[in-house]
Amino acid sequence: MGSQTEQIVDNIVREIEQGLLMPGDVLEEKALVGKFGVSRTPVREALLQLDALGILRRKARGGAEVFKPNLEEFLAILEVNAKLEGHAAGLAARRLSAEDGRALEQAVRDCDGHLAEHGETEPDRYYLANLNFHRLVAISSHNPVLLETIKINARKLMAYYRARYRYKGSIPKSALEHRKIAELIMDRDPTAAEEMMVTHVMFDSVTAMDLIAVLSRT
Structure with a gap:
């Protein structure tokens, strides 16, 4: 089993693949903390990894948005x-x-x-x-x-x-x-x-x- 961060990354990617998360959908840190039962640290690390991959875009005030290209x-x-x-x-x-x-x-x-x-x-x-x-x-x-x-x-x-x-x-x-x-x-x-x-x-x-x-x- 991977780390908490890896599990969160895998879960978010899977939801994007299945169409449960769509372009422009917002992911709030607090909601993710509650959903996965973890602290803010692995959530923030997961969002940073997905942002680096271009799958999400981090928001200035926390959380992220599923990539929505022009x-x-x-x-x-x-x-x-x-x-x-x-x-x-x-x-x-x-x-x-x-x-x-x-x-x-x-x-x-x-x-x-x-x-x-x-x-x-x-x-x-x-x-x-x-x-x-x-x-x-x-x-x-x-x-x-x-x-x-x-x-x-x-x-x-x-x-x-x-x-x-x-x-x-x-x-x-x-x-x-x-x-x-x-x-x-x-x-x-x-x-x-x-x-x-x-x-x-x-x-x-x-x-x-x-x-x-x-x-x-x-």
């Missing part, structure tokens, strides 16, 4: 994340093990299965299958530094990636692209796998503006 920040982070995930796909195509391949194939089947069973409904459930696919591609790169960097960067935009699947046509498109990316990785085509992953991860500017507008009202 359009320029959003597009800049997205651009970096697309390149990171593309690089992971390219490395995976060169380094994929038999075990990696089986796990990746199952992740693709899970996405296909959601589409077959639920169609375009239950987008939050599909998002979890999507997360697992991207996680396994990154793991298959066999580069732990790259894996951790992708995790940190992607967490800043999780709410926006989740909201993306509320748009008509996004789930079928995503599932199809997952299948194609996996095939390129398994065919050992690093250049094509990287290029397709970059395209897959990027939003067009209109969708980005729509997502920012929608989540700003939630």
